[in-house]
Each structure stands twice: as structure tokens, then as C-alpha cells.
Amino acid sequence: MQRFKNILCVIEHGEASEPALGRAVELAENNQASLMVVDVIPRIPNGMRMPDGGPTSSDLQTAMVHKYEERMEGLITPYRQRLNIQHKVLFGTSFLEVIREVLRNGHDLVIKCPEAPTWLNRLFAGDDMNLLRKCPCPVWLIKPHAPRSYSRILAAVDVDDFYPSQELKTRQLLNVQILETAASLALSEFAELHIVHTWEPMAELIDGLVFSSDTSREKFAYNIDQARRQQQQLLDELIRNSKSNVTRDAMDHLKPLTHLLKGQARKEIPSLAKHLEIDCIVMGTVARTGIRGFIMGNTAETILEQVDCSVLALKPQGFVTPVTLDA
Numbered sequence: 001m002q003r004f005k006n007i008l009c010v011i012e013h014g015e016a017s018e019p020a021l022g023r024a025v026e027l028a029e030n031n032q033a034s035l036m037v038v039d040v041i042p043r044i045p046n047g048m049r050m051p052d053g054g055p056t057s058s059d060l061q062t063a064m065v066h067k068y069e070e071r072m073e074g075l076i077t078p079y080r081q082r083l084n085i086q087h088k089v090l091f092g093t094s095f096l097e098v099i100r101e102v103l104r105n106g107h108d109l110v111i112k113c114p115e116a117p118t119w120l121n122r123l124f125a126g127d128d129m130n131l132l133r134k135c136p137c138p139v140w141l142i143k144p145h146a147p148r149s150y151s152r153i154l155a156a157v158d159v160d161d162f163y164p165s166q167e168l169k170t171r172q173l174l175n176v177q178i179l180e181t182a183a184s185l186a187l188s189e190f191a192e193l194h195i196v197h198t199w200e201p202m203a204e205l206i207d208g209l210v211f212s213s214d215t216s217r218e219k220f221a222y223n224i225d226q227a228r229r230q231q232q233q234l235l236d237e238l239i240r241n242s243k244s245n246v247t248r249d250a251m252d253h254l255k256p257l258t259h260l261l262k263g264q265a266r267k268e269i270p271s272l273a274k275h276l277e278i279d280c281i282v283m284g285t286v287a288r289t290g291i292r293g294f295i296m297g298n299t300a301e302t303i304l305e306q307v308d309c310s311v312l313a314l315k316p317q318g319f320v321t322p323v324t325l326d327a
Contacts, residue, residue, distance in 0.1 A: 003184060004138075005033045006105070010098055010112035012040055013144075014071060020113045020142040025079045027111075030188070037076060037087040038101060039068050040094040065089050095130040099323040102137055114141045132285050132304065132313050136321040138181075140312045150189040150279035150310075155182035155256075156269055156303075158284075159197050159234040172238075174284045174316040179242040181314060182282040186254055191279070193256040195239065196272055198265040199231045232260050265299050270306035280310040 009024035011017035021037065028035040041064055044057045068089050076085050090097040098110060114128045132139055157175045161168060179195070186193040201224045235258060243251045261268040273281060285300050304311060 003181060004031055004109040006107045007033050007035050007109045007111060008098070008101060008105075008107040009035060009037045010040065010094075010110065011037060011072065011075060012094060013113055015075070016144055017113045018075070019144060019146050020111050021075060021079075022148070023140070023142055024111045025083055025085070027109075029083055035083060035085050036101070036105065036107065037072060037085055038090050038098070039072055040090045040092065040097050041065070041068055043091040061091075093127070095127040095134070096323055098131060099135050099321060100325055102135060103321070103323070103325055108137050109140060110135055110137060111140045111142060113144050129301065129304070132311075133301075134321050134323055136315060136319060138312060138314045141310060143308070143310045146310050147279060150185070150191045152192045152194060152276055152278050153182050153186045153189070154194045154196060154269075154273055154276065154278040154281045155179055156265075156281060156283040157195060157197050157235075157238060158265075159231065159238050160199065161234060170316045170318070171284075174314065175238055176242050177314055177316075178282050178284060179239070181312065183242075183250055183254055183256075185280065185282065185312070186256075187250055193254045194259060194272075194276060194278070195235070195256050196259040196261060196269060197231065197235050198261045198263055198268045199227070200264065201227045201262065228260070228262070235260060266302040266306075269303050273307050273309060278309050280312060281307060282312045282314070284316060285313045 004027060007024055007028050009017075009021055011021055024035055024037070027033065044061045044064070069087075072087050072089070076087060079085060090101060098112075101107065102110065110131065112128075112131075115126055128141060132141075155178050157178055158171055159175065163171060182195075183193060185191070239251070239256065239258070259272060261272065269281075272278075281303075283300065283303070285304075300313075304313075
């Protein structure tokens with residue numbers, strides 16, 4: 001991908017973060033981008049002291065930093081000949097400190113392996129969800145056992161056109177951003193590109209509420225079929241319009257496979273990803289701008305809770321994180 005130039009890689013889980021670090025190095029190398037690698041550790045409270053005149057909180061913090069710097073250096077060393085990699089240890093709550101690092105240094109992509117708490121039957125949890133909701137730049141969560149190269153990429157878009165004009169414009173721009181990023185990733189991985197949009201026909205939603213003898217079942221069926229054709233037209237139009245941005249040759253080369261699914265996105269997208277054995281989903285995590293700290297909606301969050309693949313999550317233009325540099 002030629003998009004990112006200032007990458008931040010988070011390696012909180014030691015050797016388990018190797019897939020994320022390898023991806024970050026490869027992407028930085030290909031893009032001639034800068035790469036900062038960080039680990040985030042808890043801040044030891046001031047005044048904490050071991051019994052019988054043991055080390056102070058400052059001593060303990062220094063020892064912890066030294067330990068984690070050594071671990072980080074061990075992970076980075078094999079890549080030193082390929083790339084100039086900066087690294088540092090951050091203190092505090094993981095997602096907050098990662099976002100503050102993004103704000104301080106203008107990183108345009110965060111890469112990390114997700115948490116994997118054994119008590120939750122899902123890939124993304126806790127700090128990862130907060131990072132996806134509130135980080136101002138794209139976040140790429142690399143599945144711990146992800147393949148070194150992807151075979152199938154899924155771009156999840158929303159081409160419904162019934163939103164208020166300003167939100168519709170935001171969503172359309174985000175759709176193009178999703179397609180550009182997914183196409184670029186698919187090209188670099190020599191992978192299949194799949195594009196999915198889900199829709200719920202209004203006629204089906206109101207059937208049974210307003211059905212009367214004056215309205216035939218055939219008319220409802222016709223309305224649903226007409227709505228399907230309109231949704232397909234909107235999806236085709238998005239792909240055509242994006243060609244000028246992604247480049248026509250690239251999209252023509254990829255020949256993306258489109259999936260127009262009737263039903264709820266929170267159910268259909270995870271099901272499709274599992275059926276196709278998708279390696280990475282590219283999707284948006286918020287839809288609206290103008291509200292400071294507006295988090296991703298229930299649909300995106302529910303999808304993320306169900307999938308078992310890597311996810312590259314993008315924010316719309318104008319998103320403002322609620323996190324500040326003040327501790």
C-alpha cells in the first residue's frame with residue numbers, strides 16, 4: 001500500500017506481536033515511511049515501596065522500562081539492516097497513550113496485534129475497541145496467527161442514500177477511502193478483492209403492519225426487487241466512480257467480486273467473511289462528524305465482535321478524537 005508514511009506499531013504482547021511488527025516493517029519499507037515501535041506499560045504509583053526499605057516506585061519504574069526496552073530491542077534487531085526503526089516505552093492506559101502518541105507525532109496508521117482475553121469469545125476486546133472507536137487515524141489489527149500474505153480482502157461499504165445530505169457526503173467519501181485502501185492492499189498482496197454492501201428492504205420491514213386488501217403481495221415483491229436493483233446500481237456506481245481515484249487499471253486488474261446481501265450488516269458481513277475465509281476486512285468505524293468523540297455505531301462494533309480475521313478500520317474525514325494530550 002502506498003498510502004501511509006508515518007506508521008506506529010504497538011508490540012504490547014512480546015513475541016505474539018511479531019505478525020504486526022513484520023507487517024509494519026514491510027509496509028514502511030515499501031512506502032519509504034517512518035516507523036515508530038512502542039510498548040505500553042502500567043505507571044507505578046508514586047510512593048509505592050517494597051517492604052524493609054526496598055526499591056522506590058521510581059526504581060521499580062526504571063527497572064520495568066529497562067526490561068521492556070531490552071525485549072523491544074530483541075524484536076527489532078532482525079529488521080535493523082532493512083529499516084531505521086525508532087522505539088520507546090509509554091506509560092499508562094494502553095489505548096490512551098497510543099492515541100496521544102498519534103496526536104503528538106502525526107502518525108497516519110496504527111498497527112498492532114489484538115488482545116486475546118481467554119474469557120471472551122471474540123478477537124477484539126477492551127483497549128482494542130477503545131482504540132478503534134477513538135483513534136483519529138486508521139487502525140490495523142493483525143490477527144496473531146495471520147498468514148504472511150493475504151489471499152482474500154473484503155471491503156465493507158454502505159451505499160444507502162437515505163441519510164441527511166451532510167452525513168451522506170461523509171459516508172460517500174468514507175466508501176471511496178475504504179475501496180482505495182482495500183484495492184491497494186489487494187494489489188500489494190496479489191489477493192482477491194471482495195466488496196460487500198448489505199441492505200434491508202423497507203417493503204419487507206413494513207409488511208404485516210400496513211398490508212391490506214388494496215395492496216397485493218405481488219406489489220410488495222415488486223417493490224423489494226426494485227429496491228434490490230437500486231441498491232445494485234448504487235454499488236456499481238460507487239465502484240465506477242472510485243476507479244478515477246484508485247486508478248482504472250488497478251481496479252480493472254483486480255476485477256473485484258461484489259456481494260449485495262439482503263439483511264442486517266451485523267449478521268451478514270461476519271457470515272460472509274467466514275464463508276469466504278477472508279484474511280482482512282477493510283471497513284469504517286464511525287459515520288458521522290461534527291460531534292466530538294462520536295464513537296462507532298452498534299453495527300460496526302457488533303461486526304468486529306464476531307469476526308475472526310484481521311481488520312483495517314478507517315475514520316471519516318473530520319473525525320475528532322475525544323482523547324487529549326492532557327493526562
